Amino acid sequence: MDRVAVLGAGSWGTAFAKVVADSGTDVVLWARRAEVADAISTSRVNADYLPGVTLPANLSATADAAKALDGAQAVVLAVPSQTLRANLTGWRTSLPEGATLVSLAKGVELGTLKRMSEVIREVAGVPEDQVAVVSGPNLAKEIAAEQPTATVIACTDHDRAVDLQHACSNSYFRPYTNVDVVGCELGGACKNVIALACGMAAGLGFGDNTMASIITRGLAETARLGAALGADPLTFAGLAGLGDLVATCASPLSRNRSFGERLGRGDTLAQAQEAAHGQVAEGVKSCSSIRELAARVGVDMPITDGVHQVCHEGLDPRVLTAALLGRERKAERQ
């Protein structure tokens, strides 16, 4: 692979483009705003999202998506989940034939309840084995600072995953392959919701026992959903499951955890949204789609359900705490 397009110049799109460029592959990064593309081209910095990070010379930027896509062997989609369908519909006619379409987004679409790889297949009209997913404990700022990190590249076509693995392996970034796309995507989407719950707990002043309890029971409900949807249960013990869950729930860099913390301290949804400065906390929307998906397949997800109620039905996080603790007693593996 010698040319990759990354569509979306937010925190992760820009950091991932740097990863690919630092791995020796030429990258063209598409930014929605022309001034962001121009600034990257002239100063080699994306000051809005990754201030202080110098981007490599083999990374160029443009606001023209067709230009970014021209000749790309892999097309990396780095826009928020709920905008992926509309964005990709606009790019569809410029997608290079046979290119691997790669999702970086961690969410489940509202309304359709589709995972991002399903949205991509549907909109681009490509087979399942042409779509890959990157998911793991990947806080963009740490990766942009070249801190050692592992991730998972999931694709039902193992050889395609390996090609992509070669295009984004370097001294600070180590991707593993996996053929369980369903498990990796669900792990990535659900952990944002659990991180909101951990944030709420932190905002309420609770400590590490509470965090560990939410993380572990959050993993249990994520794995239950995964099992019902055909995922490999072991995926949830891996980087795209437990790995990402721990990083997101523990890190002050996580937008989801920070958002939850504000709610826990008493902010309204609107106040927490304002404090996020336009950066996406995917769990705020995906808590609703995941909750609906769980109901569709008859899976109990009490934490996800509670996060939805706090975010969208005005439930006080303190009342959620009491409700979760007061649930019917049960066996751990029930």
Ligand SMILES: NC(=O)c1ccc[n+]([C@@H]2O[C@H](COP(=O)([O-])OP(=O)(O)OC[C@H]3O[C@@H](n4cnc5c(N)ncnc54)[C@H](O)[C@@H]3O)[C@@H](O)[C@H]2O)c1
């Ligand atoms: N930031 C991280 O550390 C990180 C790590 C792994 C995965 N992710 C996932 O990657 C995806 C993108 O996250 P990000 O951190 O780059 O987000 P971000 O908020 O930093 O950037 C989003 C980018 O998408 C663009 N965009 C295009 N159409 C848009 C629209 N209609 N509305 C809003 N923005 C639009 C924005 O201009 C911006 O460049 C999310 O699903 C996120 O969960 C993020």
Ligand SMILES: O=P(O)(O)OC[C@H](O)CO
């Ligand atoms: O900042 P968050 O909460 O969107 O999390 C970022 C990444 O998904 C961590 O892997």
